[in-house]
Amino acid sequence: MDNLIYEKISNHVGVLKINRPKYLNSLNIKTLNEINMFLDEIKKDNDLYVLIITGEGDKAFVAGADIKEMKDMNSIEAMEFSKFGNKVFKKIENLEKVVIGAVNGYCLGGGMELALSCDIRIGSNNSKFGQPEVSLGIIPGFGATQRLLNVIGIGKAKELIFIGDMIDSKEALNIGLLNKIVDNPVEEAINISNKIIQKGPIAIKQAKKSVNFSYNKNLALDYEVExxxxxxxxxxxxxxxxxFTQKRKAEFENR
Incomplete structure (x- = not known):
C-alpha cells in the first residue's frame, strides 16, 4: 500500500495511518481504493478487536478529498466517486471491530466524514474540524449530511454544513463530535483499546451491531450521493x- 501504513501493535489492536502528509493526507481515489482493500483483508483477522485510524504527521488527520482530482468531474463521475467513498465508510462503520479515530490536526470534509464513520473519536489540542464543501460549490458526499446530524443534532449539523467554518477541538468536544481531547490521540486510543479488549469480544460485536441497527436505518446516504x-x-x-486550486475567493452566481 503506497498511501497507508498498518501496524498491529498487539494481538488485538492495530493502527492504520493515512500516509500522504505532503498533501495533508487528502483522500484521492487511490487512497480510498487502498482503504477499501485493507478493510476487506482486516475483517478476516479474528484476533483483531480494535482498529485505530489516524493520519501521518501532526498537521492533519485528513484534510479532505483531493480537490484537484475532483474539480473536472462531471455529475456521473462525481456520483461514482461519492458512491465509492460511501461504500468504504460504510465498511468502517459496520466493521466487526471497534474503530477509534485518533484525530491529529486538520479533520475537514472527507476527513471529518471518515472520523464520523468511526465508533469513538479522540482529538488533539490542535485539531480543527469542518465541512467546508459549500465553499467549493458542492455538499458533503461521503455521509456527513446524515451521520453528522445523528452525532451532534440537526441544528448544529446544519450550521456546520451551511456555513462551512472550522471549529476547534474544544467546541468539537462541547457539541459531542469528540469523546475527549488529549495531547496524544493515538496513545489515548491505545489506552481505550486496552480496556475494550479485556471485555467479552462477542459482546462488543453484538453491542456495536445493536447500536448501529437503529442508527443506520435512518441514514439516507443514497440521497446524499444524488x-x-x-x-x-x-x-x-x-x-x-x-x-480553490488558484487560491482565490470563489465568485458564485447561483447557476
Whole structure:
C-alpha cells in the first residue's frame, strides 16, 4: 500500500495511518481504493478487536478529498466517486471491530466524514474540524449530511454544513463530535483499546451491531450521493473548485 501504513501493535489492536502528509493526507481515489482493500483483508483477522485510524504527521488527520482530482468531474463521475467513498465508510462503520479515530490536526470534509464513520473519536489540542464543501460549490458526499446530524443534532449539523467554518477541538468536544481531547490521540486510543479488549469480544460485536441497527436505518446516504452529484452539473462547482486550486475567493452566481 503506497498511501497507508498498518501496524498491529498487539494481538488485538492495530493502527492504520493515512500516509500522504505532503498533501495533508487528502483522500484521492487511490487512497480510498487502498482503504477499501485493507478493510476487506482486516475483517478476516479474528484476533483483531480494535482498529485505530489516524493520519501521518501532526498537521492533519485528513484534510479532505483531493480537490484537484475532483474539480473536472462531471455529475456521473462525481456520483461514482461519492458512491465509492460511501461504500468504504460504510465498511468502517459496520466493521466487526471497534474503530477509534485518533484525530491529529486538520479533520475537514472527507476527513471529518471518515472520523464520523468511526465508533469513538479522540482529538488533539490542535485539531480543527469542518465541512467546508459549500465553499467549493458542492455538499458533503461521503455521509456527513446524515451521520453528522445523528452525532451532534440537526441544528448544529446544519450550521456546520451551511456555513462551512472550522471549529476547534474544544467546541468539537462541547457539541459531542469528540469523546475527549488529549495531547496524544493515538496513545489515548491505545489506552481505550486496552480496556475494550479485556471485555467479552462477542459482546462488543453484538453491542456495536445493536447500536448501529437503529442508527443506520435512518441514514439516507443514497440521497446524499444524488445531491452531491447534482452539484457537478453547475457552474458554481466549477468556479468553487477552480478558485480553490488558484487560491482565490470563489465568485458564485447561483447557476
Amino acid at each position: 445531491c452531491f452529484a447534482n452539484c457537478f452539473n453547475t457552474e458554481d462547482q466549477k468556479e468553487g473548485m477552480e478558485a
